[in-house]
Amino acid sequence: MSSASRRKVLLMGKSGSGKTSMRSVIFSNYTAKDTRRLGATIDVEQSAVRLLGSLVLNLWDCGGQDAFLDNYLVAQRDTIFTNVAVLIYVFDITSSEWEKDVHYFEDNLQALRENSADAGIWVLINKMDLVDKEDPKRLMYAERRAEILAMNERLSAGVDNAGPCRIFPTSIWDESLYKAWSSVIHYLIPNIKLITEHLTYFRDLTKAAEVAVFEGETFLVMAKSGSPLDAAEVELDEWESERGVGRLDRQRFEKVSEIIKSFRRTCQRTGEQFLGFEADFDGCVVVLEPLTRNTFMLVITTDPRLTASMVKYNISQSTIHFVEVGLTVSTFHRKCSICRDTVKKYMPHAVYDVEGDDDPNVVAWDDVPVESDVKPANGTGSHTPASQS
Structure with a gap:
């Protein structure tokens, strides 16, 4: 260690x-x-x-x-x-x-x-x-x-x-x-800025309102997309403001932590295993899914075109890169412009050394199709990182 x-x-x-x-x-x-x-x-x-x-x-x-x-x-x-x-x-x-x-x-x-x-x-x-x-x-x-x-x-x-x-x-x-x-x-968390940048990208790509990551054992919230964890409403970015994040409960992450830990204790008493959570409300879909072995991702979307199954699919397709990004990694080998830019800006002691980084034929994790190339499925449409992961 x-x-x-x-x-x-x-x-x-x-x-x-x-x-x-x-x-x-x-x-x-x-x-x-x-x-x-x-x-x-x-x-x-x-x-x-x-x-x-x-x-x-x-x-x-x-x-x-x-x-x-x-x-x-x-x-x-x-x-x-x-x-x-x-x-x-x-x-x-x-x-x-x-x-x-x-x-x-x-x-x-x-x-x-x-x-x-x-x-x-x-x-x-x-x-x-x-x-x-x-x-x-x-x-x-x-x-x-x-x-x-x-x-x-x-x-x-x-x-x-x-x-x-x-x-x-x-x-x-x-x-x-x-x-x-x-x-x-x-x-x-040493790489918190890198993790935040990836969560914000995932949020924008999947048209979610907000994305957060919780630690698997303590269920403490680690990071969220967009503005800082404790940001005031005036500090929300444009994406969050447009999707109504400012109207969400200021204590939402802490309440999720408390509720999920309490529910997991109930699962333990009954011999069940907690695997995740999803709910489809009027105008809002909430999904909590395992992201890596030690984390869960919470995704909130207010886009009526997005279903819980689509959100879960996007999370599963992002797991590979989130695992590789890690927490204390100092050398990056997977092509990703988010990693490249964040390393240059915030991580002077880290090394971004990717074979084929200058080769346009090598697909990066954050390469996505343009809006017009995305075909709706059953009347809905969503960008997903599936083909890039």
């Missing part, structure tokens, strides 16, 4: 903040109710979590008792905070010792910037379900968020290539947990 595909992730926070519970919900298929039987983490629990086949998260779940926190900052400082890709720090918003909690976070942030300056920082302000009813406008969350961002800005000033700091309100009882952890995984 190359170092490029193994990423160290620290999971830290005071004891009782919910670190191990959220880890168990995301990676061990626990329900929120199941986490009640979990005990406190002692010192550091390491686990290797394989995502999408070639990306491995080296997850360090660090116990949050005061003695352990002090030890991380003194005796284990270099061991804990070196070569970190992402620090996930969990706060309990109901804590009565907020100032003390913030002090520990400041010490950890300082150690991280000294040893892994470019690490990303994801702050999860947890147990929001316990305060939302009393604070519907989330004023407390807004204050906590502003305080943490100001602290990061102060400690990151003058640090070369300081990683980003993002903050999420979370609860193990709703889909907010999936949104936060999906953002982490999205950040860690």
Whole structure:
């Protein structure tokens, strides 16, 4: 396993903040109710979590008792905070010792910037379900968020290539947990721009409204076509705006994650295997199908000419190239102008070395027939990558 595909992730926070519970919900298929039987983490629990086949998260779940926190900052400082890709720090918003909690976070942030300056920082302000009813406008969350961002800005000033700091309100009882952890995984994927470019191409080719890829085990959304995962409506591209993506639920991917994981638990109890999902609504077709061994593709289309079977066929014909694109690949051998252009633009350390790339007789994955050459079938028409894959 190359170092490029193994990423160290620290999971830290005071004891009782919910670190191990959220880890168990995301990676061990626990329900929120199941986490009640979990005990406190002692010192550091390491686990290797394989995502999408070639990306491995080296997850360090660090116990949050005061003695352990002090030890991380003194005796284990270099061991804990070196070569970190992402620090996930969990706060309990109901804590009565907020100032003390913030002090520990400041010490950890300082150690991280000294040893892994470019690490990303994801702050999860947890147990929001316990305060939302009393604070519907989330004023407390807004204050906590502003305080943490100001602290990061102060400690990151003058640090070369300081990683980003993002903050999420979370609860193990709703889909907010999936949104936060999906953002982490999205950040860690080395070839995310390449994958996004391919998803956008697939969307345009098949006349879909939106295409997204989910990781097979955690069912976290990895990437989507067009605009970024957390883009505001004004940031949608022209294609998305024309097809009504802006009217879709802002939490749609997180809700899909939660629903599918719950349904898969039901399948396991009944001895069944989850293979996919399709639904034909009034003016909308939704298909969720395996893309590769470790991923599922979600396709949403509002084109009345497109059926679920046509969408599934297009997904199956795209599998070969999506497998070859991979996640941590650094040398490309399959002719594809998307790969060629993306490597030149975003991946300076990668190599696009394709035999016959200049030969027009060698068909590329993204070579498609012109609109007039596509023959309708039974009154419908659709571009598919079938003949090019």
